[in-house]
Amino acid sequence: MNPCDFSLGKPQSAEKVCLNKEASLSKHCSKNAQKDLSLVTPNAGGYPEERRCREHAKMLDCYCQDDLACVCAMCSSVGSHKGHSIVALKEEHDKQRVILSLTMKSIQENKNAVNKVLMHLQKSEDQIKYNKKSLTVQLSKLFQEIKSQVNQKEKQILGDIQSNEEKQLADIFALKKKAEGKRDAALHGLQELQMLTKQADAFRFLKDFQLAQERIKKQNSSNESVEVLTVHLDESVIQDVRSHTEAYLSNLDNLMQVVHGKIINQTQWCRAIPAAEFSLDDVVCEVFPSPPSPQTRKLSGTNSAAAHLTFGNMEQDP
Ligand SMILES: [Zn+2]
Ligand SMILES: [Zn+2]
Structure with a gap:
């Protein structure tokens, strides 16, 4: 158990640690701690090594905007990030x-x-x-x-x-x-x-x-009779009707087109x-x-992230 450095009386298990002060705090104490403490919940991963500069063993409390990396004060002043655009970690945050x-x-x-x-x-x-x-x-x-x-x-x-x-x-x-x-x-x-x-x-x-x-x-000696002629549809009439039908259907087709x-x-x-x-x-x-x-x-001008999705010509023919 990592004991809380601030709890009075019975030792409490520490839930948070302060990165700057190198102190461990219980749940209760961390709530009441000063705002300037950089409190974190230690994870199973790499605390505290992960948050320290491997080169200078200092807290990574700066941010290099050129390399998009967390760096320590030494890195920014004398180390490999000297002369880079450096801001406080909190500012970048x-x-x-x-x-x-x-x-x-x-x-x-x-x-x-x-x-x-x-x-x-x-x-x-x-x-x-x-x-x-x-x-x-x-x-x-x-x-x-x-x-x-x-x-x-x-x-x-x-x-x-x-x-x-x-x-x-x-x-x-x-x-x-x-x-x-x-x-x-x-x-x-x-x-x-x-x-x-x-x-x-x-x-x-x-x-x-x-x-x-x-x-x-x-x-009356006259005998009336009736002569009946042969009647059928002439081939020409049939053709006429057919061509009229075709013309009609063709007109209909044009309208339907x-x-x-x-x-x-x-x-x-x-x-x-x-x-x-x-x-x-x-x-x-x-x-x-x-x-x-x-x-x-390179992408500016084509669109902006805040741009609203705009509807183009959405009007339809009534
Ligand atoms: Zn460093
Ligand atoms: Zn840098």
């Missing part, structure tokens, strides 16, 4: 803490911006789905209309042919009835004349034959400064301005 908080703020801002992008991407996804759905509904309705009009036209044309057939068959039927009546009358007249051939009485014969002849004269183009170009790419291109050097330069050197300034 304070500076790096500022950089840390700025870095966290910047990452938080970028995180918020990425969340905005994610929300926007979700909106875009929904819009694509909505566009596809509404377009599908509209086009289906339109094509349903076209098909129903074509079907209606077919029904109407076939219906006209059907009713024409009925009308003309009725005319033929009437002519057939008339012709059958004439055939019966002729048969009847022939039978009468047949009877006359057997009439031996001259008076009766002459009288009856005269009557029969008058009846024959009254009969416009719609198709719109749906292809519905995604407008937005340029946003990516959160990953964050440069700590720029933070340092902004907070602790120093004469520009090619190393630290």
